[in-house]
Amino acid sequence: MQENKPILIVGLGNPGAGYATTRHNVGFMAVDALAGANATWKKEHNALTMRTEIDGRRVILVKPQTFMNNSGVAVSALMAFYKIPLENVIVIHDDMDIPVGDCRTKIGGGSAGHNGIRSIDAHVGAQYRRIRIGIGHPRDFDLPMDPADWVLGRFGAVQLGIIGRTIDNLNLFDYL
Numbered sequence: 001m002q003e004n005k006p007i008l009i010v011g012l013g014n015p016g017a018g019y020a021t022t023r024h025n026v027g028f029m030a031v032d033a034l035a036g037a038n039a040t041w042k043k044e045h046n047a048l049t050m051r052t053e054i055d056g057r058r059v060i061l062v063k064p065q066t067f068m069n070n071s072g073v074a075v076s077a078l079m080a081f082y083k084i085p086l087e088n089v090i091v092i093h094d095d096m097d098i099p100v101g102d103c104r105t106k107i108g109g110g111s112a113g114h115n116g117i118r119s120i121d122a123h124v125g126a127q128y129r130r131i132r133i134g135i136g137h138p139r140d141f142d143l144p145m146d147p148a149d150w151v152l153g154r155f156g157a158v159q160l161g162i163i164g165r166t167i168d169n170l171n172l173f174d175y176l
Contacts, residue, residue, distance in 0.1 A: 001087055002087060005058075005083070007088050008060050008078060008088060009090045009092065009172065010064065011026075011029070011093075012025075012071055013029075013068070014067050021155060023151045023152070027093045028063050030131075033167045034172075041063070047062050047075075055172075060078070060082060060084075068116040071120055072121070072123030090128070092131045093133070096135055097134075100136040100162050101134060101162035102134040104132045104134075105130060105132070109130070110126075133163065133166060135155075
């Protein structure tokens with residue numbers, strides 16, 4: 001982490017009210033929680049951004065507005081504009097291979113079929129920090145459902161509560 005540069009915290013999701021509480025929008029939910037209820041977002045470089053400070057560190061919160069499959073376009077443009085090195089990028093996203101509400105982190109790795117991660121990898125490389133929030137897989141619930149339909153589906157009330165608690169307890173700097 002370069003201390004003299006801000007940290008770019010990217011929450012992955014799809015723009016628009018129709019996607020607001022879908023499983024694929026866990027990243028947006030997380031950065032919204034970090035921003036707080038009175039956040040003022042700015043449109044720039046195909047994203048909504050907000051500058052803030054978390055635990056004494058300069059942070060730029062990001063919600064790409066390019067839709068999931070093109071998230072790398074916004075991330076790449078913001079990194080170039082703010083001269084942010086890859087080591088100062090944290091991406092928060094959903095992960096079907098992790099139980100609902102579990103949270104895991106890693107640096108680099110493959111996309112595991114996540115199109116937002118695949119897009120970011122293609123635009124900036126893969127060696128950034130990832131915070132993966134589990135959304136479960138339809139097979140975990142004995143549902144004969146296509147995974148694409150699962151991620152675009154909405155959380156049930158119990159699952160949404162679990163996800164909310166996970167996000168509320170997320171301490172980003174435990175991952176640095």
